[in-house]
Amino acid sequence: HPAWTSAPSIAHRALARLAGARRLDVVLTQNFDGLHEAAGLPDSRVVEMHGxxxxxxxxxxxxxxxxxxxxxxxxxxxxxxxxxxxxxxxxxxVYFGEVLPADAINRAVRAAESCDVFVAIGTTLSVYPVASLAGLAVESGADLIIINAEPTDYDRYAREVIREPIDVAVPALVDRYLG
Known part of the structure; x- marks a missing residue:
């Protein structure tokens, strides 16, 4: 199965580089493949919303x-x-119809409420409760950056919307933040 043989992408590695520079507090992911950790992000900085x-x-x-x-x-x-x-x-x-882990939701809410910048990558921000985290971050004063091929309901709240492929946009964004 591809989940067992997949390797971290250039975007995963760019996020790990950002964390290594202490410019990324936490990654909230809806993926359950472990690729963020495989790219070098410590478990403590990854919240796997769907397990x-x-x-x-x-x-x-x-x-x-x-x-x-x-x-x-x-x-x-x-x-x-x-x-x-x-x-x-x-x-x-987490299978369809199951409840998301309470610990993951609590950590995600705390992260959204306290971040300076919330970057939504490769998501339409349409599956709740995870989609609401972008709005919570904005309400708490964070800048929102959206990297997604298609429009989202949160585009109007974003400081920046990027419609490039993830493996192009994320490394470029990380390079910009690291100067």
């Missing part, structure tokens, strides 16, 4: 294991269970 494919948890006892370890056993054991209690294992991603 992560990197880990799997027992639905009964909460035991957490690496998903890669579970996948490695599938040929011999197509219905893996929790080693601690025998419970059902589920990847730590």
């Amino acid at each position: 992560t494919l990197r880990t799997t948890s027992c639905m009964a006892c909460g035991e957490r294991v690496r998903t890669a370890d579970v996948v490695a056993t599938l040929a011999a054991n197509p219905d893996p269970t929790c080693a601690a209690c025998g419970g059902i294992l589920k990847p730590d991603i």
Whole structure:
């Protein structure tokens, strides 16, 4: 599956460079692929709003294991269970209809309320509650920058709207901020 073989893009690496220069506090991502961390962003600076494919948890006892370890056993054991209690294992991603993790929402709200600049990258800002974070940031005094191929409902609130490909726009924006 592509999620297991994907590598961080130039945009992921540019954001990691910005974090390394202490100019980026946190990345709020709706992706669960772990590419921000693979690019070098510390886990503490990434809020995975829809969870992560990197880990799997027992639905009964909460035991957490690496998903890669579970996948490695599938040929011999197509219905893996929790080693601690025998419970059902589920990847730590949010499925359609499930509630977003409270910790992720709380961290995201705090970040939106306290940031100076909120950059929305590759999103139409139409899926709530995550979409509302851009508005919360603006209401809290942040500048909004949107990098997206298509218009969003928040374009009118943005200080800047960039309609270039992400792998072009993000590195250019990072270069501009780092001077």
